[in-house]
Amino acid sequence: MRFVKGHGTENDFVILPDPDGVLDLAPEAVARLCDRRAGIGADGVLRVVRTKAAELDADAGADAEWFMDYRNADGSIAEMCGNGIRVFARYLVDAGLAAPGEWDVATRAGLRRVTLGASGDVSVDMGAPELLGYGEASLAGAAFQGRRVSVGNPHLACRVDGPVAALDLSRAPGFDPAVFPDGVNVEFFRSVGERHVEMRVFERGSGETRSCGTGTVAVAAAAAQGTPGASEWTVDVPGGRVTVTLDGRTSHLRGPAVLVAEGETRPGWI
């Protein structure tokens, strides 16, 4: 099986070109690919399939040639991946399967419009983040209050006072499954300047990652509560820096997308 390895602010992915949708990607296979010791190693898998070859609802990919089939490292399926879609778009242009410019990608959260040149950063219209009320997470017995935000996938954005580097994310944060029946990505963020935050994240299905694109949008939306009009936010994550723009109608995420390597898995390994 041919693969390409890429990352967006060190949130890394195994890209599986599958234009005709012939790969039957079982959760166990995804977990093996993502295993950082026995496999290739990644936070998730991006299967690249033409929408007409994907099992999508009739209208889901009507205006997009490509569907991003995103999987978390544990093999679970998630609705959307903000760093992943940047890497996905960069792969399509690099592989000559799409031209630089602006076009839609189909995802399980709906169409997402990407804008990219022949190289450099990628910008994505991430849709309107939905502030859904409040929730709580716990770390080592301490409770953290946060805003529940949907970016197509579920987030809990918890503001903290001290450096996020001081938090122990070696274990999953606790949360109420009655509030988050489908699980949740938990972000911890602190303001470090005007419209400038730092963040760490414990992702649903992948554990702590160096970055979470949908999470940066959730954090910017939570931090911007009450900020009138459009605002541009700088979000520092352990893996780098992204820019989130909120305009009251939708949100845009802009950041790097790097292709690192490509190869073939050994026959019979997966």
Ligand SMILES: N[C@H](CCC[C@H](N)C(=O)O)C(=O)O
């Ligand atoms: N773990 C997330 C999906 C990946 C999100 C993250 N890698 C991003 O860049 O948005 C979830 O289960 O909703």
